[in-house]
């Protein structure tokens with residue numbers, strides 16, 4: 101059994117990954133954690149969010165994603181002229197130069213990866229909320245694992261903030277609605293698409309094979 105994708109749970113028993121002690125699994129409340137009596141290793145943690153809450157946050161993330169992409173992330177005022185740039189426009193601008201590869205990576209990490217994450221999470225959570233295993237569950241869960249390192253909204257945020265600070269010396273630069281939406285989206289994605297989502301394997305009783 102691989103411990104990377106599934107904790108050592110089976111038939112209501114928990115095996116300590118460090119010293120192989122066997123315990124009976126007890127449902128944990130939010131904020132609670134279970135530790136091994138012999139070696140004090142962490143056995144499990146109570147989840148802070150229910151499936152319903154995760155689903156609601158995923159819907160919120162989808163809306164924020166729309167806002168982040170439809171509204172400008174930066175607006176620049178120069179001699180009375182206002183220029184507003186959306187995320188997509190900035191990726192497009194990169195694609196016109198010789199640095200198409202960077203545009204590709206940027207597009208992937210700030211638009212496509214978060215979009216896919218939100219779509220996959222919505223799919224598996226919507227079914228999980230009804231106690232059903234979503235069609236293609238295993239593929240979706242694996243894709244979510246692979247997407248995590250590609251979703252780099254925080255890096256993008258940092259880049260935009262640095263750009264705003266640097267440009268503000270020369271131009272009249274303002275963060276747009278899209279940037280605020282992106283900041284909130286970043287927090288939501290970190291909250292819902294983290295490793296904790298692996299619990300769905302256990303809760304739905306699907307064995308990663």
Ligand SMILES: [Zn+2]
Nearest residue numbers: 116119136139
């Ligand atoms: Zn132990």
